[in-house]
Amino acid sequence: xxxxxxLILIMIFAFLxxxxxxxxxxxxxxxxxxxxFGAAITxxxxxxxxxxxxxxxxxxxxxxxxxxxxxxxxxxLSNNDQAQVIKASSRIFGEIISTELADRLDVLTEDGTLxxxxxGELNATSIILPATIIGTNERxxxxxxxxxxxxxxxxxIPIRVTGSKDVVGYAIFSTHxxxxxxxxxxxxxxxxxxxNRRKRLLASTNGSLWEDFQRAEAEARWDPxxxxxxxxxxxxxxxxxxxxxxxxxxxLPMNAELGSLRAYLITARDATEWANQRREITxxxxxxxxxxxxxxxxxxxxxxxxxxxxxxxxxxVLDMLSRGQTDADLELEERNDEVGHIADxxxxxxxxxxxxxxxxxxxxxxxxxxxxxxxxxxTKLAGTLDTADREEVLRELHQIEQQEFTQNDHAxxxxxxxxxxxxxxxxxxxxxxxxxxxxxxQQGEMSGLISELREALESKTAYAALQQELEIGKKxxxxxxxxxxxxxxxxxxxxxxxxxxxxxxxxYDYFVLDQNRIGIxxxxxxxxxxxxxxxxxxxxxxxxxxxxxxxxxxxxLEHLNDLxxxxxxxxxxxxxxxxxxxxxxxxxxxxxxxxxxxMMVQDQEVSEIPLTGGMxxxxxxxxxxxxxxxxxxxxxxxxxxxxxxxxAVNSSGEEYAEHRLSTxxxxxxxxxxxxxxxxxxxxxxxxxxxxxxxxxxxCVCLHQLPMTKTEKGGN
Amino acid sequence: MEVSTRDHxxxxxxxxxxxxxxxxxxxxxxxxxxxIKEGRQEVIVDFARLDYISSAGLRVLLMAAKRLRxxxxxxxxxxLNANILQVLQVSGFDRMLSIHDDxxxxxxxxxx
Numbered sequence: 001x002x003x004x005x006x007l008i009l010i011m012i013f014a015f016l017x018x019x020x021x022x023x024x025x026x027x028x029x030x031x032x033x034x035x036x037f038g039a040a041i042t043x044x045x046x047x048x049x050x051x052x053x054x055x056x057x058x059x060x061x062x063x064x065x066x067x068x069x070x071x072x073x074x075x076x077l078s079n080n081d082q083a084q085v086i087k088a089s090s091r092i093f094g095e096i097i098s099t100e101l102a103d104r105l106d107v108l109t110e111d112g113t114l115x116x117x118x119x120g121e122l123n124a125t126s127i128i129l130p131a132t133i134i135g136t137n138e139r140x141x142x143x144x145x146x147x148x149x150x151x152x153x154x155x156x157i158p159i160r161v162t163g164s165k166d167v168v169g170y171a172i173f174s175t176h177x178x179x180x181x182x183x184x185x186x187x188x189x190x191x192x193x194x195x196n197r198r199k200r201l202l203a204s205t206n207g208s209l210w211e212d213f214q215r216a217e218a219e220a221r222w223d224p225x226x227x228x229x230x231x232x233x234x235x236x237x238x239x240x241x242x243x244x245x246x247x248x249x250x251x252l253p254m255n256a257e258l259g260s261l262r263a264y265l266i267t268a269r270d271a272t273e274w275a276n277q278r279r280e281i282t283x284x285x286x287x288x289x290x291x292x293x294x295x296x297x298x299x300x301x302x303x304x305x306x307x308x309x310x311x312x313x314x315x316x317v318l319d320m321l322s323r324g325q326t327d328a329d330l331e332l333e334e335r336n337d338e339v340g341h342i343a344d345x346x347x348x349x350x351x352x353x354x355x356x357x358x359x360x361x362x363x364x365x366x367x368x369x370x371x372x373x374x375x376x377x378x379t380k381l382a383g384t385l386d387t388a389d390r391e392e393v394l395r396e397l398h399q400i401e402q403q404e405f406t407q408n409d410h411a412x413x414x415x416x417x418x419x420x421x422x423x424x425x426x427x428x429x430x431x432x433x434x435x436x437x438x439x440x441x442q443q444g445e446m447s448g449l450i451s452e453l454r455e456a457l458e459s460k461t462a463y464a465a466l467q468q469e470l471e472i473g474k475k476x477x478x479x480x481x482x483x484x485x486x487x488x489x490x491x492x493x494x495x496x497x498x499x500x501x502x503x504x505x506x507x508y509d510y511f512v513l514d515q516n517r518i519g520i521x522x523x524x525x526x527x528x529x530x531x532x533x534x535x536x537x538x539x540x541x542x543x544x545x546x547x548x549x550x551x552x553x554x555x556x557l558e559h560l561n562d563l564x565x566x567x568x569x570x571x572x573x574x575x576x577x578x579x580x581x582x583x584x585x586x587x588x589x590x591x592x593x594x595x596x597x598x599m600m601v602q603d604q605e606v607s608e609i610p611l612t613g614g615m616x617x618x619x620x621x622x623x624x625x626x627x628x629x630x631x632x633x634x635x636x637x638x639x640x641x642x643x644x645x646x647x648a649v650n651s652s653g654e655e656y657a658e659h660r661l662s663t664x665x666x667x668x669x670x671x672x673x674x675x676x677x678x679x680x681x682x683x684x685x686x687x688x689x690x691x692x693x694x695x696x697x698x699c700v701c702l703h704q705l706p707m708t709k710t711e712k713g714g715n
Numbered sequence: 716m717e718v719s720t721r722d723h724x725x726x727x728x729x730x731x732x733x734x735x736x737x738x739x740x741x742x743x744x745x746x747x748x749x750x751i752k753e754g755r756q757e758v759i760v761d762f763a764r765l766d767y768i769s770s771a772g773l774r775v776l777l778m779a780a781k782r783l784r785x786x787x788x789x790x791x792x793x794x795l796n797a798n799i800l801q802v803l804q805v806s807g808f809d810r811m812l813s814i815h816d817d818x819x820x821x822x823x824x825x826x827x
Binding site: 597 | 736771774
């Protein structure tokens with residue numbers, strides 16, 4: 001609930017409380033006052049009444065001698081002469097009446113019998129209770145009543161015989177109470193009633209009014225001023241309302257001490273005017289109070305609203321500021337109270353917030369610029385990473401951008417820019433860190449690579465040196481091959497070796513053994529590289545050294561084999577084809593140690609010469625080698641080769657194979673040895689194409705020259 | 716070139732697949748000679764899936780044969796295709812190596 005409302009409610013409550021208290025007090029006071037007033041009036045009335053009664057009695061007492069001084073009466077009473085008594089009493093009554101001192105005379109004998117009553121009623125009873133009178137010697141004064149409910153102020157006068165003390169009878173003067181009542185009424189300006197305990201009217205100045213009272217009692221309608229219309233005989237004063245008039249009743253308990261009744265004397269004063277006045281006043285004051293209270297509350301309400309309006313406004317401005325809307329303006333007139341202070345403070349706050357917001361915006365812009373810059377640089381840096389890493393980094397950067405966009409929208413929605421910028425920075429920092437790690441690791445790898453490179457460079461240099469030496473070695477190897485035999489007129493013998501990239505293990509050799517015989521060898525060491533080359537050198541040297549001692553190629557190979565088996569730690573082997581060509585017989589005697597069979601070209605026919613079945617050399621010692629021989633006719637040739645020719649492969653992996661060799665040899669049937677060798681080599685190269693030669697290609701061609709015309713005749 | 720090995724009783728059976736030339740001869744040498752060095756005495760080399768063998772490969776076979784010469788030792792070849800067989804015949808190594816048609820034949824106990 002609003003403060004304002006609460007304040008107003010409190011005010012209302014306070015007012016109500018005050019009003020209630022005041023009203024209660026006034027009611028109580030009024031009651032007391034009324035009580036006092038009633039009591040005062042009652043006391044007054046009582047005094048008045050007593051005075052009236054006393055007056056009446058006094059009047060009667062003044063003329064008491066009418067009764068006790070009347071000799072006739074005295075005599076009649078003492079004689080107990082009723083008739084006389086009556087007569088005398090009538091006469092006395094007449095006198096009483098004419099002097100207006102009373103309006104009734106009762107005469108009783110000394111035993112209390114009522115002899116005469118001026119009422120003339122048949123069953124009249126004494127106005128004073130006989131029981132009360134009998135035996136009294138004094139005058140009795142007071143209010144009495146008879147059994148017919150007549151109430152009167154009475155004076156009893158004992159009648160005595162003159163000079164005697166004995167009472168012979170009593171004379172009662174009484175004045176009807178009505179007279180006294182009327183006198184009271186005139187004095188008090190109130191109607192007077194005498195009622196018994198049961199509120200039955202005994203005497204009154206205004207009997208109909210009492211009926212009204214009784215009617216009001218019966219209706220029992222509560223009146224705000226008078227309260228309940230029940231006449232309570234306990235209270236000395238009360239208000240009752242009857243027939244739209246209010247009466248103030250005063251209660252005087254009155255004992256008709258001389259009679260038998262217990263009665264009350266009630267005066268009813270018309271208090272209507274007073275009651276109306278009071279009602280008027282009450283009404284007016286109630287209205288006035290209500291009016292003023294409401295006015296006060298309205299004024300208060302208005303004033304509160306007016307006073308607190310700036311506060312409410314301040315609150316709403318604060319609210320807007322808290323939501324980040326700094327353009328709310330708080331315009332108020334200057335005030336020096338709390339509300340004014342609050343407004344001032346809020347205005348200051350607003351200014352600060354605006355400044356802060358603009359500062360934040362500019363910072364944000366700057367940060368974004370920085371971010372963009374960093375991202376650009378990172379992207380550039382990423383370029384230095386290798387593909388996988390670079391792609392990851394670029395992807396992460398892209399993700400960061402995307403996220404920034406979505407966060408941008410989100411931030412605009414919630415206005416929470418700090419959060420976004422912090423998160424953006426976090427992502428960036430993460431990406432940056434990852435990249436740093438990558439770069440560091442790449443650097444590490446590169447350092448490793450660099451040192452490997454350095455080693456590799458060293459190796460390369462060493463290797464280049466080695467290669468060079470091997471080149472030299474190869475050259476030496478090549479240069480150690482025999483050149484063409486000097487030209488002769490019967491035989492052509494030439495060899496060629498095309499080395500493979502690596503230093504090879506092939507060799508060929510031919511040498512003159514004597515005038516007629518030439519030794520021809522073709523050999524292939526297993527494997528390639530330096531060990532093969534060295535072994536080849538050894539083999540070649542040994543063969544050359546050993547061959548001249550043997551006429552049998554088989555024996556030669558046996559010996560060569562045994563030599564080579566020793567000191568063959570590398571466990572290489574070498575295939576050797578060795579033959580001795582006799583120029584005179586045009587026959588080649590040969591032995592084969594594991595080498596492929598040479599081709600013989602006879603006219604158009606190219607065929608392999610039979611193998612001797614010997615095993616490759618340098619494996620097992622003590623091996624025997626068989627021999628065979630073959631003859632060459634004029635024009636025929638023998639083509640020795642190593643498997644580098646037949647096993648040369650082209651790009652499809654196909655081997656050159658023996659059949660192609662046969663074919664090309666068939667074509668070259670009329671060529672010279674030199675041409676034959678060149679032709680075969682070319683054909684192989686053509687076949688192989690761009691591939692590097694895998695193995696050394698070695699071939700030797702022994703051409704038995706065709707006879708010339710001049711020679712046909714000779715020899 | 717791939718070499719796979721399996722055991723059959725006391726026999727070590729090597730299967731060479733592909734080509735044995737100067738490039739692959741070294742790994743073939745390691746695959747064949749290491750078990751022998753470690754004590755295997757009965758070895759079969761199955762060439763059923765081998766297309767070609769060069770002189771470098773032949774050298775390895777010779778090395779194995781030399782090491783497994785003697786009583787209680789055996790070195791046998793099987794599954795040679797025509798080309799490889801011819802190479803062995805030309806080089807004369809067929810006389811020194813125990814050659815069989817297939818693995819089962821190689822595993823059968825030999826005479827003398």
